[in-house]
Amino acid sequence: MIIKVLTLFPEMFQGPLNVSIIKNAQEKGLLDIEYINIRDFTDSKHKKVDDYPYGGGAGMVMTPQPIFDCYESTIKTLHSSSKPRTIYCSPKGKTFHQEMAIEMAKEKELVFICGHYEGVDQRVIDELITDEISIGDFVLTGGELPVAVIIDTIARLIPGVLGQQESFQEESFYSGLLEYPHYTRPQNFRGLTVPSVLFSGNHKEIEKWRRKKSLEITLHRRPDLIEKAELTEEDKKNINAFKNHC
Numbered sequence: 001m002i003i004k005v006l007t008l009f010p011e012m013f014q015g016p017l018n019v020s021i022i023k024n025a026q027e028k029g030l031l032d033i034e035y036i037n038i039r040d041f042t043d044s045k046h047k048k049v050d051d052y053p054y055g056g057g058a059g060m061v062m063t064p065q066p067i068f069d070c071y072e073s074t075i076k077t078l079h080s081s082s083k084p085r086t087i088y089c090s091p092k093g094k095t096f097h098q099e100m101a102i103e104m105a106k107e108k109e110l111v112f113i114c115g116h117y118e119g120v121d122q123r124v125i126d127e128l129i130t131d132e133i134s135i136g137d138f139v140l141t142g143g144e145l146p147v148a149v150i151i152d153t154i155a156r157l158i159p160g161v162l163g164q165q166e167s168f169q170e171e172s173f174y175s176g177l178l179e180y181p182h183y184t185r186p187q188n189f190r191g192l193t194v195p196s197v198l199f200s201g202n203h204k205e206i207e208k209w210r211r212k213k214s215l216e217i218t219l220h221r222r223p224d225l226i227e228k229a230e231l232t233e234e235d236k237k238n239i240n241a242f243k244n245h246c
């Protein structure tokens with residue numbers, strides 16, 4: 001997959017997308033991420049990329065010219081004849097969730113445009129953007145971190161990016177429930193012990209315990225996920241038992 005990120009701050013991405021699994025994916029050639037600095041495309045002699053908002057008000061707005069020129073130059077380097085999927089992260093966007101990551105991971109090429117200050121001139125969104133996406137309801141200083149989050153969720157879905165072991169984790173998410181508690185060595189840490197079922201070697205019992213813990217945690221913290229999950233008869237019995245105990 002080829003990803004182009006149009007941003008004023010390419011350095012913002014050097015940390016999160018240059019380590020571990022995502023770095024590995026790029027080294028394996030499964031993913032090619034290029035950062036293009038929008039500032040390199042401004043035609044103002046003072047390198048201006050933002051300006052005061054028409055109609056007044058606080059803050060600055062990113063001007064359209066550098067973004068349009070940066071975008072047009074970028075898509076020339078892409079292979080798809082049609083206009084590529086172009087994502088703008090913003091508080092007004094559709095709330096991001098795993099299904100959207102799965103759908104985007106099927107694309108061969110993706111372009112991200114990062115807003116900063118108060119955002120981009122609306123004409124950028126109207127003319128260039130195919131998907132306006134939000135990662136949640138909170139205030140940020142810029143749209144770079146949301147782009148990094150979305151790239152992370154997509155990259156791990158590209159075949160070959162996750163090792164055998166990690167991709168197994170993938171399955172657990174699709175159960176639609178929150179994960180059971182994880183434990184590792186030592187068995188007794190400062191007197192804090194690990195549930196004994198995990199040493200029983202009885203994989204059926206261990207699976208039952210894990211499923212029960214997932215249901216319990218999900219019921220308490222994200223009951224909305226229970227509605228959507230595929231539940232067995234045993235799951236429903238366990239849920240009723242939890243509800244009766246509460």
Ligand SMILES: Cc1cccc(C(=O)NCC2(NC(=O)c3cccc4nocc34)CCCC2)c1
Pocket residue numbers: 089090091093115116117118119120133134135136137138139140141142143146
């Ligand atoms: C609830 C709310 C209301 C009004 C403004 C803001 C706000 O944070 N405005 C600042 C910007 N925020 C985001 O881009 C941004 C923020 C949050 C989630 C996101 N998911 O994608 C992009 C996201 C917009 C231009 C530059 C940064 C937030």
